[in-house]
Amino acid sequence: MNPPIATPLGTTRRWKPAPLISGALALHAGAAAAVVADPSTWPWAGGSVIASHLVLMAGGLWPRSAWLGPNWTHLPATAGQQIALTIDDGPDPDVTPRVLDLLDKYGAKATFFCIGELAQRHPHCVEAIVARGHAVENHSQRHRHTFSLQGPAALRREIAAAQDTLTHITGTRPLFFRAPAGLRNPFLEPVLCQLGLQLASWTRRGFDTRSRNADTIAQRLLRGLAPQDILLLHDGHAARDAHGVPVILAVLPKVLEAAARAQLQCTTLRAALVPEPAQAARSQMTL
Numbered sequence: 001m002n003p004p005i006a007t008p009l010g011t012t013r014r015w016k017p018a019p020l021i022s023g024a025l026a027l028h029a030g031a032a033a034a035v036v037a038d039p040s041t042w043p044w045a046g047g048s049v050i051a052s053h054l055v056l057m058a059g060g061l062w063p064r065s066a067w068l069g070p071n072w073t074h075l076p077a078t079a080g081q082q083i084a085l086t087i088d089d090g091p092d093p094d095v096t097p098r099v100l101d102l103l104d105k106y107g108a109k110a111t112f113f114c115i116g117e118l119a120q121r122h123p124h125c126v127e128a129i130v131a132r133g134h135a136v137e138n139h140s141q142r143h144r145h146t147f148s149l150q151g152p153a154a155l156r157r158e159i160a161a162a163q164d165t166l167t168h169i170t171g172t173r174p175l176f177f178r179a180p181a182g183l184r185n186p187f188l189e190p191v192l193c194q195l196g197l198q199l200a201s202w203t204r205r206g207f208d209t210r211s212r213n214a215d216t217i218a219q220r221l222l223r224g225l226a227p228q229d230i231l232l233l234h235d236g237h238a239a240r241d242a243h244g245v246p247v248i249l250a251v252l253p254k255v256l257e258a259a260a261r262a263q264l265q266c267t268t269l270r271a272a273l274v275p276e277p278a279q280a281a282r283s284q285m286t287l
Ligand SMILES: [Zn+2]
Pocket: 088, 089, 139, 143, 179, 180, 181
């Protein structure tokens, strides 16, 4: 399903609890009221509260779910014949420059979800991403595996630190956030609302941090490729093929050639906020 565009991104917006969150809050209140009115109902009340927590946890463990709040799994329908390549976990001084050369060769634009700490270590890589017309977005400051176990204050610190780091290097504030490994909890969406960020996941991923076979990864990404898809690859933590070459470098040409055959252009997530006809009109005006 195509996402509605939460406008304007980049500014604080009011948090509206997703239906599942409102339901869980109401259930908690109902269970508490039932136990106060009749203490013998506690096994039922306790059981339903535990069940609601399990459902919320499942929503957080499923990266593509919108159970906890809005989540881009596709570009908006206004993106027309465009798809988005998203490239996570960098920058990596060995891999990112070679990825940029490949993207230039095919005239494709991509969105790089960068880790703040790595961006601080390799700012020249991040500057190169932006200088070559791509977008840099927020993938947390430290990319901790315990990210989804944190409370609201710790989540805010982690995401705000990456906002500051990436804004300082690029001069542009990220508009999108992707959770480490896509794992979340119900505290995340209110923090994203506060920071003016939109959660983005993907339509399909190649599992290219684990798979070493470029053909298999490309097949996973290209199965049913359609307009407005968001594909996930990695320049950081990239698996290496049998020759020690980062596998993304072999996957990208396959994906970009397939996209060209299907007449799909690769755009960035933030460029897709502007409907495609407006993009075309704008580029004509600058000719
Ligand atoms: Zn990641």
